[in-house]
Amino acid sequence: MCGTDSPASINKSSLPSANGNGIRSPTCSSDHVLNLEQGDPAVFESYWRKMGDRCTMVISGCQLMSYISDFTNICWFMEPELEEAVRTLHCVVGNAVVDDRYIVVGTGSTQLYQAALYALTSPGGPEPVSVVSAAPYYSSYPEETDYLCSRLYKWAGDAYEFDKNGTGPYIEVVNSPNNPDGTLREAVVKSRGDEGKLIHDLAYYWPQYTPIIRLADHDIMTFTFSKSTGHAGSRIGWAVVKDKEIARKMSKFIEMSTLGVSKDSQQRAAKIMGVLCDGYQNCKSANKSDDLFFEHNRQIMAERWERLRQVVERNQVFCLPKYPKQYCLFSGELIEPYPGFAWLEAKEGEEIDSQKVLRGSIKVQGRTGRRFGVAEKYVRISLLSNEEVFKEFLERLSTIKSMSSNGH
Amino acid sequence: MCGTDSPASINKSSLPSANGNGIRSPTCSSDHVLNLEQGDPAVFESYWRKMGDRCTMVISGCQLMSYISDFTNICWFMEPELEEAVRTLHCVVGNAVVDDRYIVVGTGSTQLYQAALYALTSPGGPEPVSVVSAAPYYSSYPEETDYLCSRLYKWAGDAYEFDKNGTGPYIEVVNSPNNPDGTLREAVVKSRGDEGKLIHDLAYYWPQYTPIIRLADHDIMTFTFSKSTGHAGSRIGWAVVKDKEIARKMSKFIEMSTLGVSKDSQQRAAKIMGVLCDGYQNCKSANKSDDLFFEHNRQIMAERWERLRQVVERNQVFCLPKYPKQYCLFSGELIEPYPGFAWLEAKEGEEIDSQKVLRGSIKVQGRTGRRFGVAEKYVRISLLSNEEVFKEFLERLSTIKSMSSNGH
Numbered sequence: 001m002c003g004t005d006s007p008a009s010i011n012k013s014s015l016p017s018a019n020g021n022g023i024r025s026p027t028c029s030s031d032h033v034l035n036l037e038q039g040d041p042a043v044f045e046s047y048w049r050k051m052g053d054r055c056t057m058v059i060s061g062c063q064l065m066s067y068i069s070d071f072t073n074i075c076w077f078m079e080p081e082l083e084e085a086v087r088t089l090h091c092v093v094g095n096a097v098v099d100d101r102y103i104v105v106g107t108g109s110t111q112l113y114q115a116a117l118y119a120l121t122s123p124g125g126p127e128p129v130s131v132v133s134a135a136p137y138y139s140s141y142p143e144e145t146d147y148l149c150s151r152l153y154k155w156a157g158d159a160y161e162f163d164k165n166g167t168g169p170y171i172e173v174v175n176s177p178n179n180p181d182g183t184l185r186e187a188v189v190k191s192r193g194d195e196g197k198l199i200h201d202l203a204y205y206w207p208q209y210t211p212i213i214r215l216a217d218h219d220i221m222t223f224t225f226s227k228s229t230g231h232a233g234s235r236i237g238w239a240v241v242k243d244k245e246i247a248r249k250m251s252k253f254i255e256m257s258t259l260g261v262s263k264d265s266q267q268r269a270a271k272i273m274g275v276l277c278d279g280y281q282n283c284k285s286a287n288k289s290d291d292l293f294f295e296h297n298r299q300i301m302a303e304r305w306e307r308l309r310q311v312v313e314r315n316q317v318f319c320l321p322k323y324p325k326q327y328c329l330f331s332g333e334l335i336e337p338y339p340g341f342a343w344l345e346a347k348e349g350e351e352i353d354s355q356k357v358l359r360g361s362i363k364v365q366g367r368t369g370r371r372f373g374v375a376e377k378y379v380r381i382s383l384l385s386n387e388e389v390f391k392e393f394l395e396r397l398s399t400i401k402s403m404s405s406n407g408h
Numbered sequence: 409m410c411g412t413d414s415p416a417s418i419n420k421s422s423l424p425s426a427n428g429n430g431i432r433s434p435t436c437s438s439d440h441v442l443n444l445e446q447g448d449p450a451v452f453e454s455y456w457r458k459m460g461d462r463c464t465m466v467i468s469g470c471q472l473m474s475y476i477s478d479f480t481n482i483c484w485f486m487e488p489e490l491e492e493a494v495r496t497l498h499c500v501v502g503n504a505v506v507d508d509r510y511i512v513v514g515t516g517s518t519q520l521y522q523a524a525l526y527a528l529t530s531p532g533g534p535e536p537v538s539v540v541s542a543a544p545y546y547s548s549y550p551e552e553t554d555y556l557c558s559r560l561y562k563w564a565g566d567a568y569e570f571d572k573n574g575t576g577p578y579i580e581v582v583n584s585p586n587n588p589d590g591t592l593r594e595a596v597v598k599s600r601g602d603e604g605k606l607i608h609d610l611a612y613y614w615p616q617y618t619p620i621i622r623l624a625d626h627d628i629m630t631f632t633f634s635k636s637t638g639h640a641g642s643r644i645g646w647a648v649v650k651d652k653e654i655a656r657k658m659s660k661f662i663e664m665s666t667l668g669v670s671k672d673s674q675q676r677a678a679k680i681m682g683v684l685c686d687g688y689q690n691c692k693s694a695n696k697s698d699d700l701f702f703e704h705n706r707q708i709m710a711e712r713w714e715r716l717r718q719v720v721e722r723n724q725v726f727c728l729p730k731y732p733k734q735y736c737l738f739s740g741e742l743i744e745p746y747p748g749f750a751w752l753e754a755k756e757g758e759e760i761d762s763q764k765v766l767r768g769s770i771k772v773q774g775r776t777g778r779r780f781g782v783a784e785k786y787v788r789i790s791l792l793s794n795e796e797v798f799k800e801f802l803e804r805l806s807t808i809k810s811m812s813s814n815g816h
Contacts, residue, residue, distance in 0.1 A: 040474050048470035055470075057672070061463025061680055062456035064641040066448050067634070107515050107643075107666035114665070123557050140664075147664045149531050151557040226475070233472040233671035235515075256548075256555045257522070258515040262670035263641035264465070272469055 033363045034393055039340055042386040044230025047296055055275050057268040064263040075251040077260030078105040085273040086238050092277045094329050095205050097217040101240045102247035105261045106254055109203055109224040109237035113144060116199045116220050119249035120171050121152040130156035130166060133173040134188045135373035136180055141173060158373055163189045175201040177210045180372050180380040181321055182339025203227045207294040208301055210337045211328035225269050229276060234265035301338035304383050304390060308342055311398045318344040340384050346377040354379035362396035441771045442801055447748055450794040452638025455704055463683050465676040472671040483659040485668030486513040493681040494646050500685045502737050503613050505625040509648045510655035513669045514662055517611055517632040517645035521552060524607045524628050527657035528579050529560040538564035538574060541581040542596045544588050544780035549581060566781055571597045583609040585618045588780050588788040589729055590747025592621060611635045615702040616709055618745045619736035633677050637684060642673035709746035712791050712798060716750055719806045726752040748792050754785040762787035770804035
């Protein structure tokens with residue numbers, strides 16, 4: 001999932017403006033609120049700009065007009081070029097098993113999450129199936145589960161709580177690396193025969209954010225173009241699915257929800273993934289690793305985390321999670337995770353509202369821990385902005401000396 | 409809505425194949441089933457091919473990456489270029505009021521229909537709100553209303569029935585011109601104070617299909633790129649909405665459902681609509697009406713209906729609806745409707761299963777009247793195929809001499 005939700009509730013004047021070409025004009029002057037609540041992946045834009053024309057997509061007026069992509073595929077609205085690109089990308093990265101698996105394309109992984117809930121439940125049960133995820137969980141799961149008041153499933157909160165006190169059939173969403181806190185996770189509800197089903201949301205399981213510690217092989221794994229390459233505006237996600245009937249039901253959901261997925265974006269995603277993979281197939285031997293997407297952007301994320309940790313350690317107001325180095329199968333090195341979000345915890349006092357303090361004292365908009373099912377001393381800050389905004393964030397953060405004296 | 413649903417249940421070998429570029433290779437040999445069940449708008453492809461490079465969309469790898477299009481808009485994920493193009497298109501055609509109205513973009517009108525149901529209902533009611541439409545109604549409404557077993561709304565069938573016997577709050581979907589039967593419609597449930605709400609599905613209210621009899625001005629009107637210009641693969645629809653809160657709730661639905669709508673497709677739709685409108689602004693005075701989208705394609709539809717009526721009248725097996733000529737505000741002439749579907753009614757016997765007979769005797773796949781809430785003596789046939797498939801359909805249809813002797 002994307003780590004992003006509605007900007008509509010935020011004061012308009014506080015936000016960086018965005019033009020139609022996705023080129024953002026951040027307003028960094030000190031009297032403006034810096035919006036780091038959403039996870040808009042602007043950090044990757046410079047890489048793709050450097051690629052010049054190699055990823056340019058050209059579509060004539062008479063192309064891609066049909067609803068149908070491939071009648072022979074369970075996911076009949078998936079462009080064969082995208083399926084091939086997705087399989088190649090996973091083979092290059094080694095982050096998920098794709099052989100003998102079904103691929104289902106969706107309008108972002110947001111839609112695929114809902115498709116998975118639909119596929120894992122059936123009408124006519126005595127109660128809606130409980131949907132849980134270990135807190136802190138991705139803040140959009142509750143809303144995306146409950147907005148239609150389905151009788152098929154309902155949000156049931158923290159998976160640790162459910163493991164202790166919950167009963168009946170359930171679906172656990174395992175988000176790894178986890179949004180908001182960047183931890184690599186496994187299911188927490190202890191198995192109860194066939195009552196439990198799993199969705200693995202692997203949106204951030206890519207080498208710029210985390211060591212690739214194993215070839216993931218779960219029943220339903222969801223990924224998104226938004227977080228893998230940074231193309232959020234295209235709304236392309238995909239699921240890797242073991243069971244044919246589940247893949248069929250997920251495809252049926254997407255058919256009923258949106259009658260397929262934009263072919264323009266599917267073709268564009270296929271092209272961009274193709275260029276990314278070609279880089280590995282052609283350039284790795286030439287040792288030009290700065291031209292390679294994951295190496296280039298991992299470097300940027302590593303530098304951002306180093307700068308962030310320096311500021312946080314210097315002013316002693318917040319803690320950041322510590323991540324163990326782990327062996328990365330992709331790079332062949334022991335490396336640290338560099339998550340897309342900073343999960344800041346106020347050091348002073350349990351009742352501090354960190355979101356409120358950041359907003360009040362340094363005009364930085366994060367997202368409160370409450371939205372993730374934990375205390376408000378936590379706040380999530382996006383590290384995926386462009387460099388100008390990130391730099392301004394660090395400058396403002398470095399001015400905070402104490403939480404209790406800053407508007408609490 | 410689109411008039412199309414899953415091809416997954418159809419025998420694969422019976423279907424025209426579709427390649428990744430949307431260029432279909434129909435298999436018209438007489439031993440193949442001709443699939444005219446879906447409303448794939450292939451008929452318009454030749455027009456756009458003739459336009460050459462004028463509609464070609466070019467997107468570089470670093471463009472359109474952000475989730476956000478315009479923070480100042482209620483529909484924050486809508487590209488301003490698309491909103492402008494939609495408004496211009498309606499002004500050129502004169503089919504709907506857009507001044508002082510909100511535009512909401514969706515992943516096809518399929519998503520907007522569901523967004524409207526969400527916007528018109530609230531959690532906590534004693535019963536789900538009844539959703540009705542006059543039979544024969546679009547075959548996907550029941551499924552799209554009920555697949556998530558929402559407590560907000562439920563499909564309640566034929567609006568005429570509901571008008572007689574139904575009680576409680578309801579939403580009536582008015583599909584005009586109606587899919588499947590091409591009639592221009594108004595709401596049928598007699599007003600009951602504020603218990604009833606309306607959604608106007610105007611997917612086919614464009615000059616190639618129907619006279620534009622008035623400037624439509626309803627609370628919620630939905631349209632789709634699929635049926636207006638024929639670009640179904642892009643999954644772009646839009647709603648024209650009077651009330652700000654309804655527009656806000658519809659946008660919120662789309663945010664929770666798919667976190668926005670493909671920007672690549674929004675930009676492409678804006679470009680194609682722009683070229684279409686430029687044609688009217690530049691060429692109408694030059695009298696080159698064959699270059700104009702609606703005139704060109706209305707001519708094709710008119711010819712198809714003339715050929716179809718000849719065959720149907722000659723073999724005396726089916727009836728077709730008769731449509732009165734009406735004054736068209738767009739063309740300034742009295743003209744006939746030329747719907748995108750033929751709604752065939754078997755002349756012999758009430759119990760004839762027309763879909764089965766067509767499939768058995770001439771290997772033509774239509775969609776049975778049962779799916780539209782009426783008798784199986786009716787069958788819907790798409791008239792939006794390419795010319796080769798349409799011609800083959802007429803040749804096969806002309807060989808039918810009697811329903812009862814053809815496999816009934």
